[in-house]
Amino acid sequence: MDMWNRRGFLGGLAAATVSGTAWAGPRPVVRRDFVLCLDAGHGGDNDGCRSRDGVLEKNVTLQTVLALQAAVLERLPHVQVVLTRDSDKSCTLADRVAFANGAKADAFLSIHTNASESRAQHGFETYVLDARASSLEAARTARRENDEGLAEPGTARAGAEVDTMLRQLEMAQQRVSAGRLAKAIQGHQQHAFPDRLDRGVRQAPFDVLMGARMPAVLFESGFLDHAEEGALLMSDAGMTRVVSSLTDAVVDFYRLQARTGS
Ligand SMILES: [Zn+2]
Known part of the structure; x- marks a missing residue:
């Protein structure tokens, strides 16, 4: 986030210099670089769950993600949207997280x-990584990175403790941001589907959220094996509404990040 803030700040400075005029009135929302990583659950030989008539979760999630990518780019053309998979291929949970980290994503969905x-x-419900898993993961990541480093004998232990603390702070901040994104997602879904059950923002030690170095959430759009809800989720109208509500949430989150820089 630091890098991102700096880029945004310098970007604003450059714009002010080029125009040669001082800011007057309310500051417009500054356009910033932002990378959104979308992850279609399952894929390849991992089907996920299935509807009563055999529609596979891996196909519903891929369709959702492809539609969401297009919808987000239409609303926020300067944002980069990267996908952990854009076809029916197998992908481990670790691969997905590594991909998001490698892409330096600002959010993972x-x-x-x-x-x-x-x-x-x-x-429908949205998950963020629970606090205990988050803290354990921070310690593990810090330890691993410290082991890979070339710390001098005797300084390694102190270095590991500092790294663990810094990583825990970083992950705590990510959880706050992830909570905002999760809340925005639930809010917009609830607005779009007032008759469906809002199961809220929940916490769980999901592997796919562990180790992500950005705000990361997991959205369960509904129960595919429930007769009515499954039919709704697989219908064009239902899919469109899910995707447009997710897009609203992403736009909200993006604007909030651009304003607060956190
Ligand atoms: Zn799943």
Whole structure:
């Protein structure tokens, strides 16, 4: 986020210099670089869950992600949207996180559909990494990075402690931002689907959210194996509404990040 702030700040400075005029009135929202990583759950030989008539989660998530990429780019053409997969291919959870980190994404959004044993559950929910997993992951990442470093004997332990602390602070900040994105997603879905169950923002130690060095959330758009909800999610109208509400949430989050820089 630091880099991102700096780029934004310098960008604003350059614009002011070029125009040669002082800012007057309210400051416009400055355009900034922003990379959104979208992750279509499952894929390849991992089907995910399935609807009552055999539609596979991996195909619904891919369709959602492709439509969402197009919709976000239409609203925010200067944002870069990268996909962990854009076809029906296998992809490990670690690969997905590594890809998002490598792309230096500013936000990570993993898309899934749900299923329940009773086939009776329904509703949409968004997950953020829980605090305990977040803290453990921070310690693990810091330790790994420290082990890979060339710390002098005797300084390694102190270095590891500092790194762990810094990484924990970083992840705490990411969780705050992830919470904002999750809240925006739930809010817009609730607005678009007032008759469906809002299961809220939840916390879980999802592997695909661990190790992500940016705000990361996992959205469960609904229960594919629920008779009515499944049919809605697979319909063109339902898919369009899910995607346009997700787009609204991404735009909200982007604007908030651009304003607060955190
Ligand atoms: Zn899934």
